[in-house]
Amino acid sequence: xxxxxxxxxxxxxxxxxxxxxxxxxxxxxxxxxxxxxxxxxxxxxxxxxxxxxxxxxxxxxxxxxxxxxxxxxxxxxxxxxxxxxxxxxxxxxxxxxxxxxxxxxxxxxxxxxxxxxxxxxxxxxxxxxxxxxxxxxxxxxxxxxxxxxxxxxxxxxxxxxxxxxxxxxxxxxxxxx
Numbered sequence: 001x002x003x004x005x006x007x008x009x010x011x012x013x014x015x016x017x018x019x020x021x022x023x024x025x026x027x028x029x030x031x032x033x034x035x036x037x038x039x040x041x042x043x044x045x046x047x048x049x050x051x052x053x054x055x056x057x058x059x060x061x062x063x064x065x066x067x068x069x070x071x072x073x074x075x076x077x078x079x080x081x082x083x084x085x086x087x088x089x090x091x092x093x094x095x096x097x098x099x100x101x102x103x104x105x106x107x108x109x110x111x112x113x114x115x116x117x118x119x120x121x122x123x124x125x126x127x128x129x130x131x132x133x134x135x136x137x138x139x140x141x142x143x144x145x146x147x148x149x150x151x152x153x154x155x156x157x158x159x160x161x162x163x164x165x166x167x168x169x170x171x172x173x174x175x176x177x
Contacts, residue, residue, distance in 0.1 A: 018047055019074050020093040020100070020170050023063040026086040027053060035063060035087070038080050044068060048102075048167035060088060064169045093170050102145045103166040104152065105130070107138045109159035118158060125151045136161060 025031045032051055039046050048066035067074065074092075081087050093100075108118050118137055122129055127141035141151055145168055152163070 018066055018068060020095070020098060020168065021063075021065045021067065021078070021081075022091040022093055022170060023065065023081060024054070024056075024088040024090075025061055025063060025084075026088065027059050027061050028086055031061075031084075031086045032063065034084055035065075035081065038077055038084075039065070039067060042077050042080070044074075044077060050167040050169045052169075064167070066168050091172070093172060097173055098170045099173055100144060100168050100170040101142055102148050102168050104141045104148050104163070105138065106141075106152075106155065106163045107131075107136050107161040108155060109136050109161050111135070114158055118155075121151075121154060127151070 023035060025035065036046065036049065045068040046065060047068050049063065051061055051063045054060045054062050067077075078090055078092070081090055108114070110118055115137065118139070119129060122139050122141070125141055125147065126143070127139050129137055130140045131138035141148060148165065155163075
C-alpha cells in the first residue's frame with residue numbers, strides 16, 4: 001500500500017500527516033467500535049470518520065477513515081484491522097487516485113442585507129439553501145474538502161448558528177483506459 005496524503009493537511013517540514021483508508025466491513029453490532037478502538041489503542045487521531053451501508057450488498061458497510069499518522073506507522077494498524085473477523089477488505093487511497101467529497105450543513109443568522117449576501121455566496125459555491133426562516137438560512141454544500149474549508153472560512157464574517165460536516169467519503173478514481 002502506498003502512502004496517501006490529504007492535501008493540504010501536512011505535518012511539519014512537509015511530511016505526509018494524513019492517510020485515507022476505505023474499509024469494507026460486515027454490518028454487525030460493535031464492528032465500528034472495534035475498528036475505531038484499534039486506532040485509539042495505537043495512539044492515532046482519527047481526523048474524519050464516515051460510515052454507511054454499501055450498494056454492493058446490504059450486509060456490508062464502508063468506513064472511510066482519515067487518520068493522523070504523524071506519531072506511528074500506519075502499517076501496524078492496517079495489519080491489526082486485517083485480523084478483525086468482520087473486516088472484509090482494506091484499501092488505502094491516495095488523493096491523486098481518489099475522488100473525495102464532504103457534505104456541510106450550516107445555519108446562518110441573517111438580516112435583510114446578509115440574507116442576499118449568503119444566498120449569493122451559496123450560489124457561487126454551488127450549494128443550496130435547504131431551509132429558510134425569518135432570520136436564518138440553512139445551507140447545504142457538497143464538494144472537495146478544500147472547497148468546504150474555503151466556504152466555511154468565508155462564513156466567518158456571518159453569525160453561524162450551527163454547523164455540521166459529514167467527514168470525508170472517498171472512492172478510487174475510475175481507470176480511463
